[in-house]
Amino acid sequence: MRLSRYFLPVLKETPSEAQIASHRLMLRAGMIQQASAGIYSWLPLGYKVLRRIEQIVHEEQIRAGHIPMLMPTVQSAELWRESGRYDDYGEEMLRISDRHGRDMLYGPTNEELITDIFRSHVRSYRDLPLTLYHIQWKFRDEIRPRFGVMRGREFLMKDGYNFDLTKEDALHAYNRHLVSYLRSYERMGLQAIPMRADGGPIGGDYTHEFLVLADTGESEVFYDSAVTDLSFGDRAIDYDDVEQCQGILEEFTSRYARTDETHDETLFADIPEDRRRSARGIEVGQIFYFGTKYSEPLGATVQGPDGQSTPVHMGSHGIGVSRLLGAIIEANHDDKGIIWPEGVTPFQxxxxxxxxxxxxxxxxxxxxxxxxxxxxxxxxxxxxxxxxxxxxxxxxxxxxxxxxxxxxxxxxxxxxxxxxxxxxxxxxxxxxxxxxxxxxxxx
RNA sequence: CGGGGCGUGGCGCAGUCUGGUAGCGCACCUGUUUUGGGUACAGGGGGUCGUGAGUUCGAAUCUCGCCGCCCCGACCA
CATH class of the missing domain: 3.40.50.800 (Anticodon-binding domain)
Structure with a gap:
C-alpha cells in the first residue's frame, strides 16, 4: 500500500477523552473513531488488525476441529424467555422492539440460539461430539463504557459451544479449547495466563479466564511466577489425543494463578515467597464447562446407545477479538507509539x-x-x-x-x-x- | 445509578468569574524556502461557541430545561 493512496488519519495531538495508552494510540494512529459511547467505527488500519486477529482465531479453532458458522446479532426474546435469562440478564441487555411490537434484543451472547439450532437438528449420540463457533458482534449495554475498545458496548467476540454425550467428552472439549486458546494468543505475541475464575452470569463452576498482564488491566491477579515461564512454542499437538490435551491443561493450570474473585490467601501463602506475584490483568478470553444448565431447560437432548433420551453436556468459550487489540497495544507500546507483534501487524x-x-x-x-x-x-x-x-x-x-x-x-x-x-x-x-x-x- | 468535570473551526485549548458580537497552537489551501527525526517565512479558507427557552439595548459569557462526552464508584469480557 502506498500511503498517499491510503486513508490513515493520524493525529499529532491526543484527543482528550482517551485515558489509557491503547485507547490514546488507537485514536492517534487512525485505527478507530468513536461513534457514540462504547461504540466505534473501525478505520482501515484498525480494521486490518482486527481481521488479522480474527483470522488467527479462525485458523486455530479450525485446527482444533471446531466448526465455524454465523448467527445473527438481533435475536427474538422468545428463546430467552424459555431459558429464563430474559429477566435474569438485566439492564445490560439491549432490548428493542420491532414494528409489530415484538420483543427483540441485540445479542450479548448466543447460548440460546445455538442450543435451538442444536435441538432442531441433532437427535443421536452418533452426531456427537460437536463444537460450533462463530465470530460475531455482541452488544452489552455497559453502565459505563471506557478505555476505548477494551470496554466497549459493541464488541467483536468469538464464542463457541461444544455438545458432548458425557461429562468426560465435554471436559476433553474444554481442554481442546484451552490448548487452542494458548496457541492463538501466542501467535498474537501475547502471553495470556489461564487463571481459575468465577462463573459469572454464563454460569458453570468449571472455568478459566485468560489474562494478559498489564498495569491497566481491570482485574487484580495473583500468581506463582513460574506460570510466566511457560510457553507453548511450536510443539506438535493432536487434538484428538485426550491425554495430551489433559497434560497440557495440567502443565498450564497446576500452578497457582487466580483473579481476585477466587483468590485464596491460604493457598497463595504456600507458594515460595520469591515467586509470589500480584499484578493487574486484562481478560481476553474465558472457557466454561456448564454441564446441562442450558440443554435441560431448552430440551437439547440426544438418544444414547441405550435408546434413552439424555441432555447433552455443554460448554462455551469466548475470545474477546476486538478487545484483544487494546490488550496487545497495552502490552506492546512505548512513548512513540504502538509496537505490533509480527503476527498481527497491519503491514509487515x-x-x-x-x-x-x-x-x-x-x-x-x-x-x-x-x-x-x-x-x-x-x-x-x-x-x-x-x-x-x-x-x-x-x-x-x-x-x-x-x-x-x-x-x-x-x-x-x-x-x-x-x-x-x-x-x-x-x-x-x-x-x-x-x-x-x-x-x-x-x- | 451516586459523586465530579467538560461541550468554543478537523485536533488540543484560551476567552465565561467581571455580558459589548471570537482568539491561539497544530492540521488544511497557495507561494517561497528547507531536506536523514514532526523546517522557516508570507498569504489564505474554515466556527449560528452542544441544544432549546428565558433575562438584557446587547449573551460563548447570566438563569432554567434537555442532549452528548469524560473521570471516580458500584457492575462487567
Missing part, C-alpha cells in the same frame, strides 16, 4: 523514502516495494512529500515492526537501513539483503 514492513521526488530514491523504493510484494508481504510505502521527521514519527506511531529507510546518502553507498521498531536497532544493508531479511522474519 514500512518503507520510508527520505527524499520523495529524487529519482534514485524513488526508484529504489519502488524496487523494494515490488520485491517485498513479490515475497508475499504487504509493505506500507510512505511516498508522501513530507520531511523525514514527519515520516519517522508516523511510522513509529502506527508501529510496524520493521522499517526500511531509503535516502540518497545511503544509496550512494549502495545501502538502505533496516530498523526494528521494538529495539530501535538499525542495520545498513543492500536492498536485496534487506528484503531477504524481512522475508525470513515472516517466513
Amino acid at each position: 514492513c514500512g518503507i520510508v523514502n527520505l527524499k520523495q521526488g529524487d529519482a534514485q530514491a524513488d526508484a529504489a523504493c519502488e524496487d523494494l516495494y515490488a520485491a517485498l510484494t513479490g515475497r508475499g508481504l504487504e509493505p506500507l510505502y510512505d511516498d508522501r512529500d513530507e520531511r523525514a521527521g514527519a515520516k519517522f514519527a508516523s511510522m513509529d506511531l502506527i508501529g510496524l515492526p520493521w522499517r526500511i529507510t531509503v535516502g540518497p546518502r545511503g544509496l550512494k553507498a549502495g545501502v538502505v537501513e533496516l530498523t526494528s521498531r521494538r529495539t530501535g536497532v538499525s542495520e545498513e544493508l543492500s536492498p536485496e539483503v534487506a528484503v531477504a531479511r524481512v522475508a525470513e522474519i515472516y517466513a
Whole structure:
C-alpha cells in the first residue's frame, strides 16, 4: 500500500477523552473513531488488525476441529424467555422492539440460539461430539463504557459451544479449547495466563479466564511466577489425543494463578515467597464447562446407545477479538507509539523514502516495494512529500515492526537501513539483503 | 445509578468569574524556502461557541430545561 493512496488519519495531538495508552494510540494512529459511547467505527488500519486477529482465531479453532458458522446479532426474546435469562440478564441487555411490537434484543451472547439450532437438528449420540463457533458482534449495554475498545458496548467476540454425550467428552472439549486458546494468543505475541475464575452470569463452576498482564488491566491477579515461564512454542499437538490435551491443561493450570474473585490467601501463602506475584490483568478470553444448565431447560437432548433420551453436556468459550487489540497495544507500546507483534501487524514492513521526488530514491523504493510484494508481504510505502521527521514519527506511531529507510546518502553507498521498531536497532544493508531479511522474519 | 468535570473551526485549548458580537497552537489551501527525526517565512479558507427557552439595548459569557462526552464508584469480557 502506498500511503498517499491510503486513508490513515493520524493525529499529532491526543484527543482528550482517551485515558489509557491503547485507547490514546488507537485514536492517534487512525485505527478507530468513536461513534457514540462504547461504540466505534473501525478505520482501515484498525480494521486490518482486527481481521488479522480474527483470522488467527479462525485458523486455530479450525485446527482444533471446531466448526465455524454465523448467527445473527438481533435475536427474538422468545428463546430467552424459555431459558429464563430474559429477566435474569438485566439492564445490560439491549432490548428493542420491532414494528409489530415484538420483543427483540441485540445479542450479548448466543447460548440460546445455538442450543435451538442444536435441538432442531441433532437427535443421536452418533452426531456427537460437536463444537460450533462463530465470530460475531455482541452488544452489552455497559453502565459505563471506557478505555476505548477494551470496554466497549459493541464488541467483536468469538464464542463457541461444544455438545458432548458425557461429562468426560465435554471436559476433553474444554481442554481442546484451552490448548487452542494458548496457541492463538501466542501467535498474537501475547502471553495470556489461564487463571481459575468465577462463573459469572454464563454460569458453570468449571472455568478459566485468560489474562494478559498489564498495569491497566481491570482485574487484580495473583500468581506463582513460574506460570510466566511457560510457553507453548511450536510443539506438535493432536487434538484428538485426550491425554495430551489433559497434560497440557495440567502443565498450564497446576500452578497457582487466580483473579481476585477466587483468590485464596491460604493457598497463595504456600507458594515460595520469591515467586509470589500480584499484578493487574486484562481478560481476553474465558472457557466454561456448564454441564446441562442450558440443554435441560431448552430440551437439547440426544438418544444414547441405550435408546434413552439424555441432555447433552455443554460448554462455551469466548475470545474477546476486538478487545484483544487494546490488550496487545497495552502490552506492546512505548512513548512513540504502538509496537505490533509480527503476527498481527497491519503491514509487515514500512518503507520510508527520505527524499520523495529524487529519482534514485524513488526508484529504489519502488524496487523494494515490488520485491517485498513479490515475497508475499504487504509493505506500507510512505511516498508522501513530507520531511523525514514527519515520516519517522508516523511510522513509529502506527508501529510496524520493521522499517526500511531509503535516502540518497545511503544509496550512494549502495545501502538502505533496516530498523526494528521494538529495539530501535538499525542495520545498513543492500536492498536485496534487506528484503531477504524481512522475508525470513515472516517466513 | 451516586459523586465530579467538560461541550468554543478537523485536533488540543484560551476567552465565561467581571455580558459589548471570537482568539491561539497544530492540521488544511497557495507561494517561497528547507531536506536523514514532526523546517522557516508570507498569504489564505474554515466556527449560528452542544441544544432549546428565558433575562438584557446587547449573551460563548447570566438563569432554567434537555442532549452528548469524560473521570471516580458500584457492575462487567
